Amino acid sequence: MTFVEQCKTLKKAAQVLGSTDTKAKNEALRQVAISLNQYEDYILQENAKDIENAKQNHMKESLIDRLRLTKDRIQGMIDSIYTIIDLKDPVWRSNDVWTLENGLTISKMTVPIGVIGIIYESRPNVTVDAFSLTLKSGNCILLRGSSTSINSNRALVYAIKEGLKNSAISQEVIGFVDDTDRGIVKEMLTLNEYIDLIIPRGGKDLIDFVVKNATVPTIETGVGNCHIFVDEDSDLEKAIDIIENAKVQRPGVCNACETVLIHEKIAEVLLPKLYDRIGSKVEIRGCAAVKKLIDVKAATDEDWAEEYLDYILAVKLVKSIDDAIEHINQYGSKHSEAILTENFTHANTFLRQVDAAAVYVNASTRFTDGGEFGFGGEMGISTQKMHARGPMGLNELVTVKYTIVGNGQIRE
Incomplete structure (x- = not known):
């Protein structure tokens, strides 16, 4: 499957996932949590390859720490999934309903964004956080990690898909760019037809590149001075x-x-x-x-x-x-x-x-962390001022739709 075909598949899957009920989404997440536990040894084995490559490339220790997975950190990912399961579904909710003088009833409803692409560096835990939050909020996810964590991410995505096999939700809700070619990032940033939002998560150079080159809407995250x-x-x-x-x-x-x-x-x-x-x-x-x-x-x-x-x-x-x-x-x-x-x-x-x-x-x-704030994880820390700011959890991954119910009204 080509990269564009993968994006088309995600777009189709998003139409189904957007109206999937909470029970089915929660059960899918539960199965993924079970699968991550089952494949723990495999995940750690693949992460060790990334750690060794990082050391050979003289990556500084503080950044190797971001890359490293342990049994405790995998358990932390699993715990975060169960936290997300327990959170209220953010989809198809409204605190705003009113009726006009002409009898039209207007509701401001929350709905999924659609297909979210995330481009991130080093941290393999983002793979699980991003998938879990987007699934619960009714969105499909396209993951593009860095070359430094390619083996870890492959293993995590494999475990996620194995978990989804035991649920009613299709594996097609998650896409993974299993290619370290940077040219794919440029293509990803301009696929407006299939991708609804891009979130860059990493260093200043990555974030600046995405913000300057994307035609797909972006949310700027997390350089932390x-x-x-x-x-x-x-x-x-x-x-x-x-x-x-x-x-x-x-x-x-x-x-x-x-x-x-x-x-x-x-x-x-x-x-x-x-x-x-x-x-x-x-x-x-x-x-x-x-x-x-x-x-x-x-x-x-x-x-x-x-x-x-x-x-x-x-x-x-x-x-x-x-x-x-x-x-x-x-x-x-x-x-x-x-x-x-x-x-x-x-x-x-x-x-x-x-x-x-x-x-x-x-x-x-x-x-300042989605897990510490009680969100179960985060898509990143938004430092912009529109739509989302701070740790991005479930409520930042939905948009709104106005539903208007009438009884034959016409505008004069």
Whole structure:
């Protein structure tokens, strides 16, 4: 089957899936969860090939971590499927029904988008998240992963299709581009006749390429230049714990902290403690004022805009909350930002004035995640402002249809 024929098949399957009842969709998801468990060893075996290739190609460890699957991570995928099963079906719902003076009854109903294409890098868990969310929301999915995770993705798609064989839903609801030729991506971006939405999920270069070249509508996701601002009225011990978690736990993900801004009034106390905690694990790049207090590498202007995805952290001192907000709104990627403070007024100001999809008070940015938000997974973190923003779960994968019921009305 050619790539275009595969897309035609998905389009036809979407017409059927869009009106499939919740019970059938949930049972299909349950069978997929069972299949993932049955094929765990095979999936891990294929993932090991990708890990070995990544090491031979000198991929940095933080990115290898994104690629790596374990028994616990596969169990996490399975758990997320059961979470999605338990969530309310987002299709054919309405909170808006009204009747006009002429007797016409109008309902604003939620309906599937149709065929969704996702182009993603490295993370094989996206394969399962994307399939599960699109199936429950009545959409077909076209998966195009990267060459670095090709073996893992093949194995996961195989397990998904084996699970679907035991359900009433056709295997044709999922398509997989089993080809690493980048030319297929260009073709995928312009197949408006068969693909209704494209979601790029990966680094800045991938996202920029998709946004600039797609004629199919796109949702821009997740470059994460995330900041933590430590206010002068913060709890310093709590602040150090949060910064360590946000930077060190998984530095290769988009919700990891890349820059810490510190109010100059507390820097002399906080910086040495922070350095003692993470200095042996993280390369700190500081502004001139930071370098006067701790012995670190000098930050350049480029550092403030960098998504490191590594054990590197930029640190800058600021004079006020206004300076911190100005810096974040200039350099941030509108992903996730946090303020650490015990000052209610400062917290409220930060929440209202920082331009980002997720804004935190006294918590790690690492929580910006569809699973952590209770969505069972995510299609990505949308950093745009139209239709969907933040972690994209079921409710972001439907559009609307107006249904109008009359009794012979004509317009004069």
